[in-house]
Amino acid sequence: xxxxxxxxxxxxxxxxxxxxxxxxxxxxxxxxxxxxxxxxxxxxxxxxxxxxxxxxxxxxxxxxxxxxxxxxxxxxxxxxxxxxxxxxxxxxxxxxxxxxxxxxxxxxxxxxxxxxxxxxxxxxx
Numbered sequence: 001x002x003x004x005x006x007x008x009x010x011x012x013x014x015x016x017x018x019x020x021x022x023x024x025x026x027x028x029x030x031x032x033x034x035x036x037x038x039x040x041x042x043x044x045x046x047x048x049x050x051x052x053x054x055x056x057x058x059x060x061x062x063x064x065x066x067x068x069x070x071x072x073x074x075x076x077x078x079x080x081x082x083x084x085x086x087x088x089x090x091x092x093x094x095x096x097x098x099x100x101x102x103x104x105x106x107x108x109x110x111x112x113x114x115x116x117x118x119x120x121x122x123x124x125x
Contacts, residue, residue: 028089034116035086038079041125048075049122078115085112 009019022029050060052071058064085108116123 031086031090035083035090038083038086038123041123042076042079042083045076045079045125047125048072049119078119082112082115082119085109 009021012019018029048071052074053067054060055074056067056070058067058071088105089109
């Protein structure tokens with residue numbers, strides 16, 4: 001990397017919030033971006049998707065503390081699974097360098113991505 005390239009990318013980050021290196025490996029850039037945000041959501045979570053409440057037999061409008069706890073714990077586990085797969089691949093320098101990750105890491109990443117897609121509309125608190 002040249003000093004001119006570093007200055008150009010610094011200017012790009014200042015003016016648009018990201019630089020050209022982000023799209024060189026957009027998958028890695030996305031994982032690097034989403035992981036700390038999912039961790040923060042998980043740390044500060046106060047609710048869960050209502051579909052998890054009904055999954056355990058809860059009826060909307062009727063409070064059941066035991067079912068509420070099950071649903072809340074399940075939601076935390078789902079977020080933990082997302083974070084784990086992304087985190088493993090974020091920390092993997094081989095992943096960023098273009099070398100293939102292990103099968104186990106790929107399986108965890110694919111599971112994280114599937115959960116991310118399945119629960120995308122619920123990533124709020």
